[in-house]
Amino acid sequence: xxxxFPKKIGYADTLEIYLSRLESLILSEYKISKRSxxxxxxxxxQEMMRLVKEQEKERSEAIFKTIQEAKAHYSQPLGYIISQCxxxxxxxxxxxxxxxxxxxxxxxxxxxxxxxxxxxxxGPILLAVLYYGLxxxxxxxxxxxxVGFLENKVFGxxxxxxxxxxVNGLIPSKLLQNLLVGEYGVLTLxxxxxxxxxxxxxxxxxxxxxxxxxxxxxxxLAMLIDQLFKRIxxxxxxxxxxxxxxxxxxxxxxxxRTLASKRERIIATLLLALAIPxxxxxxxxxxxxxxxxxxxxxxxxxxxxxFLLVGFLAAKIMPGDLPSFYMxxxxxxxxxxxxxxxxxxxxxxxxxxxxxxxxxxxxVLIWVGQITGIFYFLVRILEYPxxxxxLPKEAAVAxxxxxxRRDYGAAGLYDLKKIGLLAGNQLVVACITLTxxxxxxxxxxxxxxxxxxxxxxxxxxxxxxxSFSIGYLINITLTIIKVHL
Amino acid sequence: xxxxxxxxxxxxxxxxxxxxxxxxLDLGANRDDPAIEELLKLSFIRIDKDHxxxxxxxxxxxxxxxxxxxxxxxxxxxxxxxxKKIMDxxxxxxxxxxxxxxxxxxxxLLGHPKICPHGKLIPAGKCCxxxxxxxxxxxxxxLDELDLKDKGQIAYLQAKDKNQMQKLISIGALPGxxxxxxxxxxxxxxxxxxxxFAIDKELAQSIYVRxxx
Numbered sequence: 001x002x003x004x005f006p007k008k009i010g011y012a013d014t015l016e017i018y019l020s021r022l023e024s025l026i027l028s029e030y031k032i033s034k035r036s037x038x039x040x041x042x043x044x045x046q047e048m049m050r051l052v053k054e055q056e057k058e059r060s061e062a063i064f065k066t067i068q069e070a071k072a073h074y075s076q077p078l079g080y081i082i083s084q085c086x087x088x089x090x091x092x093x094x095x096x097x098x099x100x101x102x103x104x105x106x107x108x109x110x111x112x113x114x115x116x117x118x119x120x121x122x123g124p125i126l127l128a129v130l131y132y133g134l135x136x137x138x139x140x141x142x143x144x145x146x147v148g149f150l151e152n153k154v155f156g157x158x159x160x161x162x163x164x165x166x167v168n169g170l171i172p173s174k175l176l177q178n179l180l181v182g183e184y185g186v187l188t189l190x191x192x193x194x195x196x197x198x199x200x201x202x203x204x205x206x207x208x209x210x211x212x213x214x215x216x217x218x219x220x221l222a223m224l225i226d227q228l229f230k231r232i233x234x235x236x237x238x239x240x241x242x243x244x245x246x247x248x249x250x251x252x253x254x255x256x257r258t259l260a261s262k263r264e265r266i267i268a269t270l271l272l273a274l275a276i277p278x279x280x281x282x283x284x285x286x287x288x289x290x291x292x293x294x295x296x297x298x299x300x301x302x303x304x305x306x307f308l309l310v311g312f313l314a315a316k317i318m319p320g321d322l323p324s325f326y327m328x329x330x331x332x333x334x335x336x337x338x339x340x341x342x343x344x345x346x347x348x349x350x351x352x353x354x355x356x357x358x359x360x361x362x363x364v365l366i367w368v369g370q371i372t373g374i375f376y377f378l379v380r381i382l383e384y385p386x387x388x389x390x391l392p393k394e395a396a397v398a399x400x401x402x403x404x405r406r407d408y409g410a411a412g413l414y415d416l417k418k419i420g421l422l423a424g425n426q427l428v429v430a431c432i433t434l435t436x437x438x439x440x441x442x443x444x445x446x447x448x449x450x451x452x453x454x455x456x457x458x459x460x461x462x463x464x465x466x467s468f469s470i471g472y473l474i475n476i477t478l479t480i481i482k483v484h485l
Numbered sequence: 486x487x488x489x490x491x492x493x494x495x496x497x498x499x500x501x502x503x504x505x506x507x508x509x510l511d512l513g514a515n516r517d518d519p520a521i522e523e524l525l526k527l528s529f530i531r532i533d534k535d536h537x538x539x540x541x542x543x544x545x546x547x548x549x550x551x552x553x554x555x556x557x558x559x560x561x562x563x564x565x566x567x568x569k570k571i572m573d574x575x576x577x578x579x580x581x582x583x584x585x586x587x588x589x590x591x592x593x594l595l596g597h598p599k600i601c602p603h604g605k606l607i608p609a610g611k612c613c614x615x616x617x618x619x620x621x622x623x624x625x626x627x628l629d630e631l632d633l634k635d636k637g638q639i640a641y642l643q644a645k646d647k648n649q650m651q652k653l654i655s656i657g658a659l660p661g662x663x664x665x666x667x668x669x670x671x672x673x674x675x676x677x678x679x680x681x682f683a684i685d686k687e688l689a690q691s692i693y694v695r696x697x698x
Contacts, residue, residue, distance in 0.1 A: 223683035
């Protein structure tokens with residue numbers, strides 16, 4: 001015969017008295033039981049208190065007075081007492097059906113977990129994950145092989161010429177032809193970049209990220225990094241949006257919502273806008289510097305340095321609470337292929353629905369800018385800071401593009417390199433400045449949406465000036481110490 | 486050494502003055518108490534028509550009394566696991582036995598607790614400043630004072646505000662739950678029940694654990 005379990009959890013006697021008193025005072029209709037509401041009120045749940053105040057009106061004063069009386073009976077917050085009672089009951093139920101083996105062998109997974117969490121071995125593991133996951137898989141395979149295939153063969157040889165032919169034949173207006181299939185046309189550039197370049201790179205990134213995520217590695221990384229992150233005003237949890245930033249900064253900025261305090265969110269958004277290169281951009285930068293390993297090292301060093309320095313300063317300046325770090329460490333698991341595919345597919349779907357239209361708009365904006373002459377005007381203005389950091393004035397176009405699409409910018413530099421206009425130190429300086437440069441238009445809009453107009457614009461203005469200043473500094477430094485990369 | 490009655494009066498005086506807004510104690514029922522005479526002779530207090538006032542000379546003794554009382558309460562609850570109902574009665578008697586440095590030992594044993602079971606502050610003593618715990622004396626300690634692989638049961642949480650308390654509750658760190666310290670650097674990793682959690686030093690300092698050998 002099954003023992004009848006009571007339907008309710010019995011709390012301490014005094015609490016039960018207050019619970020029934022509260023239940024009798026709450027008279028309106030709610031969607032949940034009165035007992036639940038009373039429990040939430042005792043635990044000072046803000047939303048429920050607001051709701052009850054609205055619904056109960058005159059009676060709410062009596063209700064809140066009862067709550068205060070209940071609180072006076074205990075020295076600990078009621079939430080604590082209630083949780084304790086629940087814990088006791090849960091343990092009681094669990095103990096009736098669970099047995100614990102005393103002797104436990106350490107499994108391979110536990111050993112691996114320990115290695116991952118040890119500060120000495122965790123570092124090399126992180127480097128291995130970054131090297132194979134990010135550099136080899138996303139960088140070489142995604143940005144190299146896949147992009148090469150899609151952009152050059154599929155679009156270059158088949159789709160783009162077809163489009164150009166079609167549009168020129170059907171649409172008489174030169175203006176519209178330019179909009180659709182011109183040099184920066186919606187179809188020839190916008191769509192080609194979205195499918196030929198962004199899609200393979202972002203897809204490989206999401207795939208690799210899903211694998212890392214599903215193994216349970218990220219909380220262990222967060223745990224190792226927490227102390228370092230505290231110095232830059234963040235907690236270990238911030239590792240998730242920051243790592244996502246290597247895939248797509250716009251998506252990562254949205255994920256900063258999961259951080260606990262406003263201060264953390266602002267610092268993370270700032271660092272994402274400034275020093276985290278997205279996968280599209282990184283792919284092209286790796287291609288730009290592939291024959292200069294020293295240049296690549298300088299680029300990496302400067303970016304990491306800027307990240308830590310700005311983070312440290314921002315943490316000093318921004319007022320607010322220090323972040324707290326607490327995170328569950330799930331057991332290591334072998335990722336399931338079906339899950340990974342599903343995650344990658346849903347992220348790709350989100351990406352295309354949210355981001356792709358923005359890139360089409362970017363093409364349209366460039367077209368408008370060209371027609372009205374604003375485009376050339378902005379380029380002329382940019383030529384000054386560009387010359388100032390030692391680059392040829394042709395690079396100004398690449399930077400303007402860098403605003404609309406980070407990879408447009410990097411690809412612009414790639415073209416300059418091909419025709420020999422950009423070499424040595426200039427190449428490295430250009431890469432550094434472009435990486436630090438303004439976030440792409442999608443990310444800028446997301447910044448404003450998430451952090452508000454004031455902070456979003458402030459971050460953008462700061463990033464704009466800071467990136468060129470660092471470019472200038474690096475250029476001067478390299479010249480002074482007579483290093484030729 | 487003061488009589489028990491004198492100690493009680495000093496204690497009540499200090500609480501009135503420090504924690505309930507500087508009001509002197511009503512003379513009232515204690516008028517004929519020999520303890521009042523005792524304290525007057527030592528110049529620890531002065532009396533006027535209706536009230537008793539604590540003098541500077543008596544202040545340090547009063548603080549020590551409060552400290553002993555609250556440490557006794559902590560001892561009853563943490564070590565002997567006495568129910569709140571009889572705690573007041575027992576600790577009221579016990580406090581008078583904690584003299585001659587015994588209270589510092591008890592304080593060390595309990596891991597230098599900062600609040601009593603009622604939530605009031607325990608005045609600090611000399612031992613709280615040099616916080617090195619000797620292995621033999623550890624009984625209840627905050628998580629950051631434990632060694633690796635130490636096992637125990639959570640005795641109580643000492644969170645600095647409601648948010649911190651909420652965070653600790655959300656990872657299941659409640660009194661009575663068994664806990665093992667797995668790692669201290671770079672973050673504290675603990676095993677609560679069958680799950681593992683990572684927390685930072687500040688949160689670790691808020692969890693007080695009763696060690697199990």
